[in-house]
Amino acid sequence: MTYHAATAAAGRNQPPTAAAQPKSASHTEFLTVPMLRELAAAAETRFPGVRVTIDVKENYRNMNDVLKDYPQLTEFALEATRRAGLTASTKPIRGGTDGSKLTLRGLPCPNIFTGGQNFHSKLEFNSRRHLEKTVETLVHLVQIFAERSA
Numbered sequence: 001m002t003y004h005a006a007t008a009a010a011g012r013n014q015p016p017t018a019a020a021q022p023k024s025a026s027h028t029e030f031l032t033v034p035m036l037r038e039l040a041a042a043a044e045t046r047f048p049g050v051r052v053t054i055d056v057k058e059n060y061r062n063m064n065d066v067l068k069d070y071p072q073l074t075e076f077a078l079e080a081t082r083r084a085g086l087t088a089s090t091k092p093i094r095g096g097t098d099g100s101k102l103t104l105r106g107l108p109c110p111n112i113f114t115g116g117q118n119f120h121s122k123l124e125f126n127s128r129r130h131l132e133k134t135v136e137t138l139v140h141l142v143q144i145f146a147e148r149s150a
Contacts, residue, residue, distance in 0.1 A: 063100040063110070064092075070108045076148070077112045080140035084133055112137065 040052035081088040115130025
């Protein structure tokens with residue numbers, strides 16, 4: 001954390017001490033609501049007169065909640081990737097992608113690669129070769145759906 005509302009409110013614009021942080025939190029762990037509430041309570045205790053309010057709103061849900069019921073979609077995408085001569089793999093991604101929004105509205109659609117690199121950075125790019133492989137993969141994906149529905 002680079003800014004801590006309780007220390008700033010108390011007139012000390014400095015990072016919190018370890019005592020105010022949950023013991024199990026690290027930079028790679030997701031802060032859960034109970035952890036946030038624990039931090040809020042610790043700040044209120046440490047700095048009398050400071051009030052911390054936690055308001056949690058769902059931003060997006062995990063699209064795997066729906067996709068687990070449609071394993072063939074991921075299988076088809078992996079097969080299309082292999083047919084395009086690429087090494088097929090899966091990995092979880094974070095973020096409210098178009099695919100997650102559509103999936104949770106009733107149109108299951110796992111994300112597939114676009115060939116892009118360094119997403120959301122100053123160095124984000126895509127190459128012509130990667131775009132061509134993306135198109136090739138999509139053509140194979142359509143072929144697979146046609147083969148399996150026949």
